[in-house]
Amino acid sequence: MTSDELTDIEIKLLMEGVFQVYGHDFRDYSEASLRRRLTNWLSGSGFATLSLAQSHLLRDRALFDTLLRGITVNVSEMFRDPAFFKAIREQVVPYLKTYPFIKIWHAGCASGEEAYSMAILLLEEGLRGRFRIYATDINEEVIRKAHEGIYPLQEMQNFTRNYQHAGGTGSFSDYYTARYDHAILTPMLRENIVFAAHSLAVDADFGEMNLILCRNVMIYFKKQLKERVLGLFDSSLSPGGFLCLGTKESLDHRHISNHFEEIKPRTQIYRKRYAKK
Amino acid sequence: MQKNNGRKFKAVVIGVSTGGVSALKLVLGALPADFPIPVLVVTHITPDSDDGLAILLDTLCAIRVKEADDQEPMIPGSVYLAPANYHMMVERGGTLALSIDPLVNFARPSVDVLFETAAEVYGPALIGVIMTGAGNDGSKGLSKIKSCGGMAIVQDPADAEMDAMPRSALQLLKADHIVLLVEIPPLLIRLAGVKP
Incomplete structure (x- = not known):
């Protein structure tokens, strides 16, 4: 048996233990990413193998928290994939404007960059006071960070460029204040965002959403977990609601795919059909 | 799965950076449509690139070229390009994964991310190729391929448009083949066991 094969066995055993002790379920996470992330964590942990670390991880919550961070922290950018945000602005917002109030679920919001991007977009489209974004992530520490809305100043150049390509109608610098080497997003953006902890692997659905944003989150899940999550999204969306996936994800060959229609090919923005006549 | 002196290779991984477009045109353009194993390619492209390069290469090459989709199963006779702004990895069971x-x-x-994950899955049944490029991305990955028993091919630095990437790989490991760019396709064809 190769050492890589042994590592795979150790990962399976550890993930089973983590689920039983802490209730976090990574058993259906896709292996390649999980293996890379766990190997990274291990190399900074002082343990030689995951088996040696396991005894401590299952007993020491603080140590487990460092592992949790290593497994779950996703990175994003404001207006990541500008073309996507442009499509939302041009092709989805006109529908949203017909609703008196818009409820958005941003699943797997990580440190909040895309939730704030959506808030900026909707404010610029004149929807102030008419929307609420429920931004959730499995990682509570990351949720706290997202709520703060503070990002490294050096990111702003990239965010600004994304914003411009995404069809931003204002000046991006109006949305943050620079302090030393950080940029603090203007608190107004937070008014319509509720940050909360939620696990797509174990928690239940959210009611009556008009739009669900879950981009580059399910790429870390195996098929079975992906199907579970898509089922959650299907039952959380109102008829006519929108489901937005990452650039390289699609609903093709998924069990809910016949409930949805892509608004335009290759946008990865799907609209839930109204019930059959 | 094809034989070559008793060795069976299951996939080719290619890493390329600066100078990559013309190098890929040449190498992928010389592979037959029925190349018997999948080819996975990472080339450094700007984060907002679309799948234009894959589409261009697909029109120029006999072999099918496409940008990888999430959890796409790999099939022989296909080249998969990593999409802009995503890492591309190999899963056990022969699917691609993105992160x-x-x-x-x-x-x-x-x-490195592609090479390391592919080496973990394919072990000795993997061919890794480093071609022209700046920086040192791929050196550690190719070294991992070697340590898992796979085969390492490096473009001769003197032949590369940018020699840093091949040079860095050669400093870290002993390549099985150091060849000119034009020699890479016939070598791959021979190793993959395409019948003449």
């Missing part, structure tokens, strides 16, 4: 994990060697997609 938006942090940059590796200042790059996403990173050659």
